[in-house]
Amino acid sequence: MKVCCIGAGYVGGPTCAxxxxxxxxxxxxxxxxxxxxxxxxxxxxxxxYEPGLDEVVKKCRNVNLFFSTDITTxxxxxxxxxxxxxxxxxxxxSGKGRAADLKYVESAARMIAEIAQSNKIVVEKSTVPVRxxxxxxxxxxANQKPGIHYxxxxxxxxxxxxxxxxxxxxxxxxxIGGEETAxxxxxxxxxxxxxxxWIPKKHILTTNTWSSELSKLAANAFLAQRISSINSLSAVCxxxxxxxxxVARAIGLDSRIGSKFxxxxxxxxxxxxxxxxxxxxxxxxxxxxxxxxxxWQQVIDMNEYQKRRFSQKIIESLFNTVSDKxxxxxxxxxxxxxxxxxxxxxxxxxxxxxEEGAKLDIYDPKVEPxxxxxxxxxxxxxxxxxxxxxAVQIHSDPYSAVRATHALVLCTEWDEFVNLxxxxxxxxxxxxxxxxxxxxxxxxxxxxxxxxxxxxxxKKYQRAGLLRSxxxxxxx
Numbered sequence: 001m002k003v004c005c006i007g008a009g010y011v012g013g014p015t016c017a018x019x020x021x022x023x024x025x026x027x028x029x030x031x032x033x034x035x036x037x038x039x040x041x042x043x044x045x046x047x048x049y050e051p052g053l054d055e056v057v058k059k060c061r062n063v064n065l066f067f068s069t070d071i072t073t074x075x076x077x078x079x080x081x082x083x084x085x086x087x088x089x090x091x092x093x094s095g096k097g098r099a100a101d102l103k104y105v106e107s108a109a110r111m112i113a114e115i116a117q118s119n120k121i122v123v124e125k126s127t128v129p130v131r132x133x134x135x136x137x138x139x140x141x142a143n144q145k146p147g148i149h150y151x152x153x154x155x156x157x158x159x160x161x162x163x164x165x166x167x168x169x170x171x172x173x174x175x176i177g178g179e180e181t182a183x184x185x186x187x188x189x190x191x192x193x194x195x196x197x198w199i200p201k202k203h204i205l206t207t208n209t210w211s212s213e214l215s216k217l218a219a220n221a222f223l224a225q226r227i228s229s230i231n232s233l234s235a236v237c238x239x240x241x242x243x244x245x246x247v248a249r250a251i252g253l254d255s256r257i258g259s260k261f262x263x264x265x266x267x268x269x270x271x272x273x274x275x276x277x278x279x280x281x282x283x284x285x286x287x288x289x290x291x292x293x294x295x296w297q298q299v300i301d302m303n304e305y306q307k308r309r310f311s312q313k314i315i316e317s318l319f320n321t322v323s324d325k326x327x328x329x330x331x332x333x334x335x336x337x338x339x340x341x342x343x344x345x346x347x348x349x350x351x352x353x354x355e356e357g358a359k360l361d362i363y364d365p366k367v368e369p370x371x372x373x374x375x376x377x378x379x380x381x382x383x384x385x386x387x388x389x390x391a392v393q394i395h396s397d398p399y400s401a402v403r404a405t406h407a408l409v410l411c412t413e414w415d416e417f418v419n420l421x422x423x424x425x426x427x428x429x430x431x432x433x434x435x436x437x438x439x440x441x442x443x444x445x446x447x448x449x450x451x452x453x454x455x456x457x458x459k460k461y462q463r464a465g466l467l468r469s470x471x472x473x474x475x476x
């Protein structure tokens with residue numbers, strides 16, 4: 001059996017790699033229009049960082065896993081085709097800022113219709129709005145050649161960046177949605193057969209297409225809702241003396257609630273949560289469900305509030321001015337174990353500090369320096385990209401990033417940050433030295449003993465008889 005995947009990104013790459021690893025009897029070709037990206041997949045340095053991905057790709061590449069720009073041949077030869085292209089939020093026109101832009105999905109469908117010379121099973125892997133399968137089928141059938149039959153399936157991914165390989169190997173469930181026809185059931189069985197190479201059949205859930213599409217949006221909306229909920233309580237904790245970590249542990253022990261996604265932080269990021277909730281909001285608005293749309297909008301609003309709140313408290317703590325002050329930013333990716341910076345909270349923090357005149361020294365172990373500069377000079381972030389470039393310095397070492405800075409702001413929960421030599425860091429910084437722990441991963445009591453002024457999320461510290469709702473007031 002031959003499989004083709006259109007789109008060599010964060011979803012298509014790991015998915016096809018694991019599929020090739022577990023299905024040696026299947027030949028999988030991952031195609032993309034970007035020759036540069038395909039060249040990276042065929043090189044020693046892959047275009048994305050994901051723990052365990054390198055090893056899987058090296059084992060399967062050019063055995064039963066192939067990376068190519070020859071889209072025509074791959075589509076012609078494949079019996080099953082995954083569409084795994086980007087579905088960004090629209091930036092113009094109807095639904096701007098909320099609706100998913102399906103131009104890449106449509107383009108993929110048109111390519112399949114133009115090239116296909118035999119029956120195809122077409123699988124939505126990209127996150128799409130409900131009833132997007134209808135749009136794909138409409139395009140395919142409007143351009144259908146005589147004697148060719150198409151089946152459309154929905155097979156949303158449930159991967160978390162940083163744990164994608166493990167998520168694929170040990171999936172809680174695989175969801176496959178198809179048409180409730182005899183042909184649709186056969187197509188579902190064909191895709192299910194692939195997953196059954198390593199996933200127990202009881203973990204493969206089949207639904208109709210629309211339920212599958214909505215389930216993906218709903219899953220991300222529920223996860224993001226939990227993060228915004230605990231972040232809202234972090235503000236209450238700072239004003240009352242409660243500790244949000246203790247509150248999270250207490251409610252997480254309730255078996256009806258559980259402990260996952262209850263870690264307060266500066267906010268969620270990544271390519272999925274915000275995009276999918278905005279998509280859900282747009283769907284609700286179009287279905288004339290304004291109360292439902294407003295409910296989910298609050299999840300986004302709370303996340304933005306948390307990022308602004310954290311950024312503003314940095315400024316307030318540094319005597320209400322950061323002009324010409326050097327501030328170290330540790331971590332730029334939206335979470336650990338990935339180089340992805342899409343919707344990362346670090347952008348909001350850096351943007352706020354740069355607008356206030358700060359000089360930033362940034363270190364992240366996996367994000368490329370060019371990506372950081374591109375993010376901070378994007379038109380949506382600044383109107384003065386040249387000034388940003390002058391004010392930002394990228395470092396390859398955390399100790400050089402913090403040297404002679406007024407404050408250290410931790411934006412990503414990289415494990416290596418826990419084990420840094422903070423005595424050495426304290427000695428190299430300007431005094432008083434501040435640490436703002438936006439991910440609640442550091443040993444705050446030890447940092448206080450070293451001499452740092454520590455501020456974190458969801459806990460109020462007391463020092464020298466002075467209180468502050470966000471953390472510690474420096475001794476003057």
